[in-house]
Structure formats: C-alpha cells, structure tokens
Amino acid sequence: MSRVTNEPHLPGLRQPAPSNDGLDAPFWEGTRAHELRVQQCDSCGVHQWGPEWMCHQCNSMPPNWVTIDPVGQIYSWQRPHHPVHSALTDRGPYIIVLVELPHASNIRMVGNLLGDPMQQIEIGAPVSVVFEDREGDPDFTLVQWEVAKGH
Amino acid sequence: MSDDYSLRGKVAVVGVGETTYYKHGQSADPEFVLVLKAILAACADAGLDPKDIDGFCSYSNDRNDPPRLANALGIPELRYSNMQWTSGGGGAAAAVQNAAGAIVAGSAEVVVAYRGLAQGQFGRFGRSGGSRPVSGAAAYTLPYGMMSAAQMYAMRTTRFMHEHGVGRDAMRSIAMACYHHAQNNPRAVMHGRTLDEETYDSSRWITEPYRLFDCCLENDGAAALILTRTDRAKDLAKPPALVLAAQQSGGHRSGATAENTTDYVTSSFKPAVKHLYKQAGVTAADVDVVQSYENFTGGVVMSLIEHGLCTYENADEVLTFDNLRADGGTLPLNTSGGNLAECYMHGLGLQVEAVRQIRGESSNQVANAKVALANAGPMVPVASTAIYGAEEVLG
Numbered sequence: 001m002s003r004v005t006n007e008p009h010l011p012g013l014r015q016p017a018p019s020n021d022g023l024d025a026p027f028w029e030g031t032r033a034h035e036l037r038v039q040q041c042d043s044c045g046v047h048q049w050g051p052e053w054m055c056h057q058c059n060s061m062p063p064n065w066v067t068i069d070p071v072g073q074i075y076s077w078q079r080p081h082h083p084v085h086s087a088l089t090d091r092g093p094y095i096i097v098l099v100e101l102p103h104a105s106n107i108r109m110v111g112n113l114l115g116d117p118m119q120q121i122e123i124g125a126p127v128s129v130v131f132e133d134r135e136g137d138p139d140f141t142l143v144q145w146e147v148a149k150g151h
Numbered sequence: 152m153s154d155d156y157s158l159r160g161k162v163a164v165v166g167v168g169e170t171t172y173y174k175h176g177q178s179a180d181p182e183f184v185l186v187l188k189a190i191l192a193a194c195a196d197a198g199l200d201p202k203d204i205d206g207f208c209s210y211s212n213d214r215n216d217p218p219r220l221a222n223a224l225g226i227p228e229l230r231y232s233n234m235q236w237t238s239g240g241g242g243a244a245a246a247v248q249n250a251a252g253a254i255v256a257g258s259a260e261v262v263v264a265y266r267g268l269a270q271g272q273f274g275r276f277g278r279s280g281g282s283r284p285v286s287g288a289a290a291y292t293l294p295y296g297m298m299s300a301a302q303m304y305a306m307r308t309t310r311f312m313h314e315h316g317v318g319r320d321a322m323r324s325i326a327m328a329c330y331h332h333a334q335n336n337p338r339a340v341m342h343g344r345t346l347d348e349e350t351y352d353s354s355r356w357i358t359e360p361y362r363l364f365d366c367c368l369e370n371d372g373a374a375a376l377i378l379t380r381t382d383r384a385k386d387l388a389k390p391p392a393l394v395l396a397a398q399q400s401g402g403h404r405s406g407a408t409a410e411n412t413t414d415y416v417t418s419s420f421k422p423a424v425k426h427l428y429k430q431a432g433v434t435a436a437d438v439d440v441v442q443s444y445e446n447f448t449g450g451v452v453m454s455l456i457e458h459g460l461c462t463y464e465n466a467d468e469v470l471t472f473d474n475l476r477a478d479g480g481t482l483p484l485n486t487s488g489g490n491l492a493e494c495y496m497h498g499l500g501l502q503v504e505a506v507r508q509i510r511g512e513s514s515n516q517v518a519n520a521k522v523a524l525a526n527a528g529p530m531v532p533v534a535s536t537a538i539y540g541a542e543e544v545l546g
Contacts, residue, residue, distance in 0.1 A: 010296045012282075013293060013294050013296060014285040015284050016285060016286065016290035016293075017290065018286060019286045019290075024287075049409060050288060050291055050407065050409045056404060056407075075310065076306040076307070076310040077309055078302065078305035078306050078359055080302055081357065082355070082358065084278055084279050084302070085278075085280060093356075096306070098306050108415075109291075110292050110295055111295050112295050123313050144295075
C-alpha cells in the first residue's frame, strides 16, 4: 500500500523535529518505522490530525495513537512556481497536495505529489504514501504521496 | 437582552492617518517611528492632542507596544492596551472592534487602532529561509515547500473553484479594480501602474491557482485610526464615521493545523456575518461600498459571497470589473487600491478607506456613501469585519 524512497524531493528545506512538549513524537517515530500514525480517541473513536492534547469531539485527553492505512484521495492541490526559499531557487515547479483520508474521520494531510511536476491533477484521485527517508540531524522521514497504481 | 449590549453607533472613528507608503524595505524610518508618525497624523486629522489618547489596540503581534508608544508620546494615563490574536492581517477590523468595546465599557475614552510594518528592518513575509529544524504545525507543511502566505491559502481557492465552478474571472476583475482605483490615489504604491486583462492573464504563476496579480504587495509604513464616543465626536474636526458593527470570526476548528479546519472552503466570515448585519441594523443591500481584504483575490471572492454581496452561483457575473469600479459600478470594491495596489498595511488601510468613504473624502468617492463595509483576513483562523456608517444611518 505504501513504498519507501531514498530520493529527496525538495532537499535543503528545514527538517521537521518533534515538538518540544512531545505531542507529535509518535507521528515522527511512526514515519521512521514506515507507518502512518495519527491520533484516535479511545472514548469516541474520532481521528485527529494535526495532533492536540485533547480530543476535539468529546474532550477526552490525551487521545491515543493508532496506525492507519497509508492511503487517501486528493482533496486539493497547488503548484508553486515562485521559489520562496533559497533551496528552491532554480528547482522549478513542484506540487503540494492536500490529501483526505476517508477511513480516518476525513482528516487531511499535506505533502508533495511525486511524479511529473506538470502532471494533470485530479481532485478525488486515489493516492498512496511514499515514505521519504532522509539523512539529517537526526535522520527523518517525510510522508509523500503518489497517484495509486492503475488509476 | 437589552439593545444596550451592542456597539452600534456608540463609538466613531474621528481621525485617520498614515505615513508615506513605501515598497518593502524602502522606509528610511524605523518601524516605531512610522507608527508614531501615523498616530500623529490621525490626531491632527481629528483635531485631537496626542496626549488625549488613553488606549491602544493592535493585532498580528505588532512589535510596537503600547507602553513604549505611550512613553514616547508622553501620554499621562495609559488606561487600556490590547492585542488581538490572529494570523496575518485578520485582526484589522478586530482592533477597531476592541477599541470601540473599550470605549463603550468605559475603559478608555480616546483609543487608537494601529499597525506598523518595516520589512527592511524586520524581514519579508514572502520569503522564507534558514536551516534550523522546524517543529509543531510548521513541521507538517514547511518540509514540503509550503511556507509562504500564498502557499498557505492557495489550496482553499483550488477547492473553492472545484466545488463551485466559479472564481477565475472574478479574481481577475478584483485585481483590475484595485489597480484602477490606485490610479486616482496619490498615496498608492501602484499609482501610475495600470493593469489590463492581458497583463493579468500573462503574469507569472506564484503558486497555481494564484498569479502574480492575485497576491498582495509587501510594504513599509503605518496607519492609525482614532476612536472616541460619538457624543464627543460632534465637537471634532471631521464628520464622524460611526462604528455600526464589528465582529471577529472563527469557525469550528478554524485553528486546526495542516489544513484540517472543518469547513475548508470558506473565507472564515460565516460565523461573523449574521451578527454583523444584525448589530449594524442594516442588510447587505444597504452597503454602498466595500473594502474587502485581499491577501489573495480568491479569498475576496469567498468573502463577498459570505457577506451576502453575491452568491456562489453568480459570483463571476456580479464580480466584473465594471461592477467593482467606484465610477459607475454597482458594488464598488477596494476604492483606495487596497492591499494589491495602495499598500499592504496588513489591511488597516482598508479600514481607513471605509472611513474616508463615509466622510466623502476618498480619491474614488462613491456618491452619497452612507454605509461602508471593511473586512480583514480572509481564510485565516480568526478574521474580522466591520461596518461604518454616517450619523444619519442611525435615524
């Protein structure tokens, strides 16, 4: 359902670090293990992303973390052309997608859509995760997306 | 509940002022000096002594804090200071709201709403840099190349166009109307630079679906509005622009990170608008002129729809260049040139322009304007919106 790559898509940007209160550490530990982990409330069952210390639906705290299927569908997209960071100068356009996960309370996740940067993008198209393993200090893994095979 | 629990008409804007508006990084003055100059200009406009000020309201974590301002101005009593939390310029009308609320509550009598920006001194919004790790909400977007304001709000516009099938023509008309109005406004940074359809259509992508001319400017300068009790306003230099209503607006989980707000396709004004018109005692049909915050034109389309000034179905037919012009249009929009072509003073210039319209002092004056709407910050977690009126609107 997912795959792993060692090829950096947008090298040179600031790397992610877990928040200093530990809130999202399970997410970043999950990506290193090539698993997609988000919050799900033990009491009411709703999924939550981005993470918070309280379930927004029933106010239980803190919500639990679960591993979910690393798939979704394109909810919206943009194609940046203008480089706003020095690492993007001469990089050319790239695609940012907002992916909806219907099997996880319709949470949405932001990532890049891999493949041809000028590809036609279809809202609603099924996508799956590509775990992008990156060297850093420390090493980290991003959650990228590609259009599902056969679509 | 008694009608006394309302701002309506109790407070007026009695003075407005701004510095010269500069391209970003071009101000020779430090940001704090710009704010002082704007406050002095607003006081002179009102016919008030700066030492009459006893309250300050701002937004967007303005760096020029009230204790320092009060100290510099030699204000004898600092009775009220207030900061509204938002992102971007979404708090411009909220600063006016908070100033008016303080006056109604008896917390202060003469309150200034202000904003200053000197991007040469403090850095630009539209550039990002650095190599340090990023954590929290930014960690879910920045490593994917989503970090500038245009990138934060582009996907809402994509989804809006997808769901409603409108927007592209309206976005071009909005940009053209702003540039059109800037040509009569000597304060405007884009005074002398026109924009036609071909120039818009051939302009480069910043991030699809936003072209260059869909995006606001970045500028140096400052602006200020002076508010006081309406009964005191009658003795001052200029006709008062009454605050008929002012509201903040954040919907269910509008602050959710990684684009997880419940209602995604919104300018963020839905919660406020029902309170806004009720408080003002007017309807959308009564609005003579509109100042609608353009961080990006796509947000303006949604803002105008959510304020009841057009619909999802007819947005492209109503929001035409001819309709949006002060000279003959049915829905005059951003008559100073707005954030696209006058100056990006984080939207406070739009509040100033609404006051000028009520006074009859705009460089693109709408004939007999009695009710002016000015909103701030579409698509941000907390937006704000206000309606100003001439005294006769109270009846």
